[in-house]
Amino acid sequence: MAKSPEVKLAVFGRAGVGKSALVVRFLTRRFIWEYDPTLESTYRHQATIDDEVVTMEILDTAGQEDTQQKESHMRWGDGFVIVYDITDRGSFDEVAPLRGLLEEVKKPKNVPLVLVGNKADLDHARQVGTEEGERLAAEMACAFYECSACADEGGMVAEAFHELCRELRRRKAVQGKARRRSSTTHVKQAINKMLTKISS
Numbered sequence: 469m470a471k472s473p474e475v476k477l478a479v480f481g482r483a484g485v486g487k488s489a490l491v492v493r494f495l496t497r498r499f500i501w502e503y504d505p506t507l508e509s510t511y512r513h514q515a516t517i518d519d520e521v522v523t524m525e526i527l528d529t530a531g532q533e534d535t536q537q538k539e540s541h542m543r544w545g546d547g548f549v550i551v552y553d554i555t556d557r558g559s560f561d562e563v564a565p566l567r568g569l570l571e572e573v574k575k576p577k578n579v580p581l582v583l584v585g586n587k588a589d590l591d592h593a594r595q596v597g598t599e600e601g602e603r604l605a606a607e608m609a610c611a612f613y614e615c616s617a618c619a620d621e622g623g624m625v626a627e628a629f630h631e632l633c634r635e636l637r638r639r640k641a642v643q644g645k646a647r648r649r650s651s652t653t654h655v656k657q658a659i660n661k662m663l664t665k666i667s668s
């Protein structure tokens with residue numbers, strides 16, 4: 469049986485936006501109220517996404533980590549979830565700098581990314597409009613999900629992680645095609661060189 473693709477996903481965002489709660493909701497479909505804010509944790513998880521089994525390693529970073537730790541976690545990851553809290557404009561303002569750091573650390577540009585606006589259950593305390601999240605996601609050319617780790621009726625949390633895995637799969641397919649195209653070109657060039665030698 470073909471080995472399932474393995475992807476490393478890292479979750480970033482300001483302290484308190486709900487990174488741990490989102491990861492636990494995705495892994496266990498449960499919501500747990502309190503976590504150790506200084507704790508970074510890595511989890512392994514398998515999911516079937518569009519009939520393909522995908523093995524994920526998910527890194528739930530601690531919001532308080534310094535830039536050096538962020539950079540090392542960014543080097544580790546293949547795909548990224550950036551989370552903000554819809555009731556905390558400061559956490560939304562931190563998304564663009566986080567993405568900028570990602571682009572600096574991971575060359576080439578346009579890193580596989582999903583933007584999540586969490587705590588949608590707290591609409592009465594909302595500070596960031598849905599359309600602002602949609603606009604920022606369009607600027608970053610990534611998928612956008614407003615959800616709630618606390619009340620995840622529609623399974624949007626899982627959908628956000630699955631869509632990131634789909635994006636990684638799409639990138640891999642494009643890279644594979646490019647590699648095949650370039651190796652075919654090299655073979656053609658070698659054959660032409662050989663035929664030129666024989667005919668001369």
Ligand SMILES: Nc1nc2c(ncn2[C@@H]2O[C@H](COP(=O)(O)OP(=O)(O)OP(=O)(O)O)[C@@H](O)[C@H]2O)c(=O)[nH]1
Nearest residue numbers: 483484485486487488489501505531587616617618
């Ligand atoms: N109402 C509501 N509260 C949430 C939601 N997600 C997380 N919380 C609460 O927000 C607080 C922070 O959640 P965490 O998951 O610890 O946030 P974090 O981003 O991991 O925080 P750090 O570990 O400090 O980076 C906790 O009190 C959670 O119970 C949500 O969707 N709705």
